[in-house]
Amino acid sequence: MSDHPFTTVRDLLRYAVSRFTEAKLAFGHGCASAYDEAAYLVLHTLHLPLDTLDPFLDATLLPAEIERVLSVINRRAGERVPAAYITNEAWMHGYRFYVDERVIVPRSFLGELLEEQFAPWIAQPEQISHVLELCTGSGCLAILAAEAFAQAHIDAVDLSGDALAVAAINVRDYELQDRIALHQGDLYAPLPSTRYDLILSNPPYVNDQAMQSLPAEYRHEPRMALAGGNDGMEVVRRIIADAGQWLTPDGLLVIEVGHERAHVEAAFPDLEMTWLSTSAGDDMVFLVHAAALP
Structure with missing residues (x-):
């Protein structure tokens, strides 16, 4: 009984x-x-x-x-x-991904923008040939990018070898080993010499103060995938500083920053950027044209 x-x-x-x-x-x-x-x-x-x-x-x-x-x-x-x-699974836009505590749980407004192939910013999705995703974690956005841009080769980078082991499981599950290359290293450092039509990133962007008040659930996630330094912009600054050297002349840089819009605008007062509409509002993701980058 x-x-x-x-x-x-x-x-x-x-x-x-x-x-x-x-x-x-x-x-x-x-x-x-x-x-x-x-x-x-x-x-x-x-x-x-x-x-x-x-x-x-x-x-x-x-x-x-x-x-x-x-x-x-x-x-x-x-x-x-x-x-x-x-x-050991997470769902995004109908796609199932393997996850464990080596990666943050997939959740990104870039997913819905990829579903729309970044219209109207990308007029001819079939002409996108090279995409770079920085801070890939579980590889979910690299996989959604491969689905969105059928002709594209995707390079996906993460500093964490543990995260890339999880990404490799997901890339295999979707049989995308021929189109997605995983690279371990610090942002652009491990990449072959390439110019990209699109650079995507959902980097660590949580500022120090917000890190201290995260709910317990988020403390189970790898800290390095969340913590973005004093103003949350530590990694974002480095992505923006070098992106111009890696984009094609009419390429796009798209970065997700959660609730940190005020810190973005304070850190980059002179950068011409466009805030994209998502289901959570207009202050989660911004886009920069290659021509506007340093």
Whole structure:
């Protein structure tokens, strides 16, 4: 006889929502609410389709299944581990990526801009032949770039060998080894001599003060992938300083900076930039034309 009263998926879903709400969890890693995250974790743990909850709500579970789900709920609520690290997967725009604690959990507004092939800024996506992604982490944006620009070769760089090991898994999963080259090193340092039509980056940009108040979930992620120094612009400054040497004459540099727009504008008062619209507003991602770069 088990020491808990749960028998169905509905019971566990209700319990998970209560635990997650009581624990005041932060949901910045894919799911928007306690309910969404509870449904995802319950379905994933039971190997049920992630988009089909209703037919299974009143299914009676085996004791071992209940124990498995409870263990996941306890880990999420008790240790504040992001769901993606528990399930070893993250979803972006319908694409599934392998993740673990060697990389930050994929989440980027560059993903939705890639889905639109950066229209209207890129008029002829089929003519994009070379794309560079700096600070690639799990490789998710490099893969979305390969999907968006069918003729392009992608170079993806990260300082962390651990992160690139995860990126290699994802590149293999999408069978893109012929089109995506992974490079370990500091920004442009490991690259072959190439000019790029597009340079993308979702670099570390969280300023020191914001780092100190991050929710517990974010503290499970690699600090080097988040921390951007005093004003958050440490890496961004270095990307911008040298980008002009790596772009084609009409190339574009696109950088995601989260909530740091004020720090961007303070750091680069004379740089002509365009802020792009995303689902989160108009101050998350900026674009610079090669001609405007130093």
